[in-house]
Amino acid sequence: MQIVILGAGYAGIRAAFDLDHLLRTHGRADQVTLVDRNPYHQLIQVLHRTATAGIETHESIYALEPLLRNRSVHFVQAGVQAIVPLERIVTLENGQQLAYDRLVIALGAETAYGHVPGAREYSLPLHTYEHALHLRDHLIAQFSAAARTSDPREQRILLTTAIVGGGYTGCQFAGELAAWADDLCEQTGAPRSEVRIALIEHESLLLKQFGEWATREAERVLDAQGVSVYLNTDVEAVEPNLLHVAGNRVLRAGTIVWAGGIQGPALLRESGLPVDAAGRVRVDRYLRVEDQALIFAAGDCAAIPDVSEGTTVPATASYAMRQGAHLAETLLAEVEGRAPRPYEPLKLGEMVSLGPHYALGNPLGIPLTGYPALLMKKGIEQYYRATIEGPLA
Ligand SMILES: Cc1cc2nc3c(=O)[nH]c(=O)nc-3n(C[C@H](O)[C@H](O)[C@H](O)COP(=O)(O)OP(=O)(O)OC[C@H]3O[C@@H](n4cnc5c(N)ncnc54)[C@H](O)[C@@H]3O)c2cc1C
Structure with a gap:
C-alpha cells in the first residue's frame, strides 16, 4: 500500500x-x-x-x-x-x-485574521519558524532605530509592541519579550523606560482553556513584568503602526503581532x-x-x-x-x-510559560504555577526532543 x-x-x-x-x-x-x-x-x-x-x-x-x-x-x-x-x-x-x-x-x-481590516497586511504572525526569525529581526531593527532617533514620539512608537490575542501564543510571547527587552535595550542603546508591551484580548479571559484562576495568575505575572493587559478589548482595524480599538481608541505601535487565532x-x-x-x-x-x-x-x-x-x-x-x-x-x-x-x-493537562522564569498549567487537572510548573514544562519539552531524536522515535 x-x-x-x-x-x-x-x-x-x-x-x-x-x-x-x-x-x-x-x-x-x-x-x-x-x-x-x-x-x-x-x-x-x-x-x-x-x-x-x-x-x-x-x-x-x-x-x-x-x-x-x-x-x-x-x-x-x-x-x-x-x-x-x-x-x-x-x-x-x-x-x-x-x-x-x-x-x-x-x-x-494558519493564522486566522477574522474579518479585521488590515490585520493580515499590517501585523506580524507567529506560527512558523520563518515568522519567528522575521519577528526577531524586526524587533531588533525597531529597537536599533529607536536608539538612533532623537524624536521622543517616534522613539515611543518604535518601542511599543502590541500583541493581539491572549492565548498560548500571545501570552508566551509577551512574557519572553518582556524579559528580552532588557538585553535588547542594552545591545541597541534604546531606552528601557520607553518600552511598552500591550497584550490585547477580546474576551474576558487570558488562556481561557485553563479557566479563571489561570487568567488572574497570568495577568498578575505579566503585569509584574511590565506587560499591560487589556481584556474585553476588540481590535477593529489595523493600519501601519496603528491599531483601532473598540470605543474609538487607537494604539500606536511599531510592532503589531497577530496571535488572534488559528484556522x-x-x-x-x-x-x-x-x-x-x-x-x-x-x-x-x-x-x-x-x-x-x-x-x-x-x-x-x-x-x-x-x-x-x-x-x-x-x-x-x-x-x-x-x-x-x-x-x-x-x-x-x-x-x-x-x-x-x-x-x-x-x-x-497543558503547560504554558510566561517568560523564561515562570510557567503555569494543569497537569492531570491540578493547577500548578511558578518554578515547579516551569520545570515540568521544560521536562515535557526535553521528553519530546528525545522522542524525535531517539533511534526508534
Ligand atoms: C508560539 C506558539 C506557542 C505554542 N505553545 C504551545 C505549548 O506550549 N504547548 C502546546 O501543546 N502547544 C503549543 N502551541 C500549539 C502547537 O504548536 C500546535 O498545536 C501544534 O504545532 C500542532 O501540530 P500539528 O502537527 O497539527 O501542526 P504543525 O506542527 O503546525 O505542523 C504542520 C506541518 O505542515 C506543514 N505544512 C503546512 N501546510 C503545508 C502545505 N500546504 N504544504 C506542505 N507542507 C505544509 C508545515 O510546514 C508543518 O511542518 C503553540 C503554538 C504557537 C504558534
Whole structure:
C-alpha cells in the first residue's frame, strides 16, 4: 500500500515514525511517504523563544534528512496544493502528483485574521519558524532605530509592541519579550523606560482553556513584568503602526503581532473536504475524514470530536502528537485488514510559560504555577526532543 502523510509537524512526524516502526516490526513493505514544504520539522511550541532570541535558532527546528536516514520513510519536500479524493491523488505546488491508498492530513493551521481590516497586511504572525526569525529581526531593527532617533514620539512608537490575542501564543510571547527587552535595550542603546508591551484580548479571559484562576495568575505575572493587559478589548482595524480599538481608541505601535487565532488550511475547503466553521477538516472518532474511507486527519487541521465533553479536542502539540501515534496504529490495522480502535483524547493537562522564569498549567487537572510548573514544562519539552531524536522515535 502507498501511505502518504501530509505535514511533518507534531502529528505528521509522529505518525510517520511510528508507522515506519510498526510496519517493519510486522514484516510489511508498505511505502510511507512524508510531504512537507520545509526540509525541517519545526518545534512550533518554542517559537516565541526563537522570536525573542531566548534560544538559538537551530533549537526550534530539526533537519528532516538525518532524522529519516535510518528509516524507510520517503520524504518529498514540496508544498501541497490540493487533495483530489476521487482520483486518490495529492497535487503538489511543483506540479508533481502523488497517488495514495491511504492519506493522512496533518498540515497544521494558519493564522486566522477574522474579518479585521488590515490585520493580515499590517501585523506580524507567529506560527512558523520563518515568522519567528522575521519577528526577531524586526524587533531588533525597531529597537536599533529607536536608539538612533532623537524624536521622543517616534522613539515611543518604535518601542511599543502590541500583541493581539491572549492565548498560548500571545501570552508566551509577551512574557519572553518582556524579559528580552532588557538585553535588547542594552545591545541597541534604546531606552528601557520607553518600552511598552500591550497584550490585547477580546474576551474576558487570558488562556481561557485553563479557566479563571489561570487568567488572574497570568495577568498578575505579566503585569509584574511590565506587560499591560487589556481584556474585553476588540481590535477593529489595523493600519501601519496603528491599531483601532473598540470605543474609538487607537494604539500606536511599531510592532503589531497577530496571535488572534488559528484556522484550518484553505486547501482543505478548496479540495471539497468537509470542514467546520474554523476551516478544520471534520473527522469521526477514528480520525477518519467524514465520508472519506481512505483519508485520515490529525492535529490542528482537524476538528476531532471529544465525545465526553461534547466539544472538539484542543489544538495543542501534545494532542497532535498523540493523534499521530494513534493514526500509526490505525494505519497498521488498515493495511492488515483489521478494525481500528477509536481515538480517545488522553487529558494529561497543558503547560504554558510566561517568560523564561515562570510557567503555569494543569497537569492531570491540578493547577500548578511558578518554578515547579516551569520545570515540568521544560521536562515535557526535553521528553519530546528525545522522542524525535531517539533511534526508534
Ligand atoms: C508560539 C506558539 C506557542 C505554542 N505553545 C504551545 C505549548 O506550549 N504547548 C502546546 O501543546 N502547544 C503549543 N502551541 C500549539 C502547537 O504548536 C500546535 O498545536 C501544534 O504545532 C500542532 O501540530 P500539528 O502537527 O497539527 O501542526 P504543525 O506542527 O503546525 O505542523 C504542520 C506541518 O505542515 C506543514 N505544512 C503546512 N501546510 C503545508 C502545505 N500546504 N504544504 C506542505 N507542507 C505544509 C508545515 O510546514 C508543518 O511542518 C503553540 C503554538 C504557537 C504558534
